[in-house]
Amino acid sequence: MTRRETAHRFGELLARAQQFAGAGGRRILGIAGPPGAGKSTIAASLTEALGPARAVHVPMDGFHLADVELRRLGLLDRKGAPETFDAHGYAALLRRLRSQGDETVYAPAFDRELEQPVAGSLPVWPDVPLVVTEGNYLLLDEPEWRPVRAMLDTCWWVGPAEGVRLRRLVDRHVRYGKSRAEAESWVHRSDEANARRIAPCRDAADLVVELGPGEPVPGTENDTGA
Incomplete structure (x- = not known):
């Protein structure tokens, strides 16, 4: 198996992102x-460091299907799984962003208080050279998700220690309204099923990110399924 490059410091990631932002045209970092x-x-840390004139953060989470549609499809109890996202819509947005026309593109966000996607929330100005997008399924080798990978100039894989990751997940769900027991149940039933499903994707990444405990990131992640 090919050994992937590994980054252990946030400064390495920032230097790579700066290179993409200065490479000419528009690049998409996954x-x-x-x-x-x-x-x-x-x-968020990369785009903040680069500044709004050079980079914008467009998360995959904005393409969650709304709860009303998940309920219609019988998928509400699997929210966060690959089939509960609009993968084709996400790929279409990335395709539009790559074209870098002269108009502002508005991307959807995910409201963590409502637990719902919100359209037209994130402006991507035509002269911004770097889009940073993130989510669980950017490297998923399934028909609906392959067009997403095709739109990325590079894609990194983040993989912290399992104990740290699981603690973050439980704490995140508690912050957004679940009891600790409910959070632990959801993590082990749903989030971990999704984690197992994408585990092989690590080998398809261009860079594996393994930041040490002294680095400023990753901290407690703020998303809800990505």
Whole structure:
């Protein structure tokens, strides 16, 4: 098996992102990994460090199907699984972002208080050179998700220690309204099923991110399924 490059410091990630932002045209950097890995924190930290004129964070979470549709499909109890996202819509947005026309593109976000996607929330200005996108399924080798990988110039895999990741997941669900018992049940029943499903994707990443405990990220991740 080919040995992947590994990054252990946030400064290495920032240097790579700066290179992409300065490479000319528009580039799309993807960050994948299991639930609770720290993807959102890394993406937000990179875009904050680069500044709004150079980078924008567009998470996959905005393409969650709304609860009303999940209920219709009988998938509400599997919220966060690959089939509960609009993968084709996500790929279409990335395709539009790659084209870098002269108009502002508005991407959806995910409201963590409502637990629902919200359209038209994230403006991507036409002159921003780098889009950082993150989510569980960017590298998933299934028909609906392969077009997503095709839109990425590079994709990194974030994989912290399992104990750290699981603790973050439980704490996240508690912050957004679940009891600790409910959170632990959801993590072991749903989030971990999704983590197992994407575990083989690590080998398809261009870079494996394993930040040490002294690094500023990843901290407690703020997303809800990516």
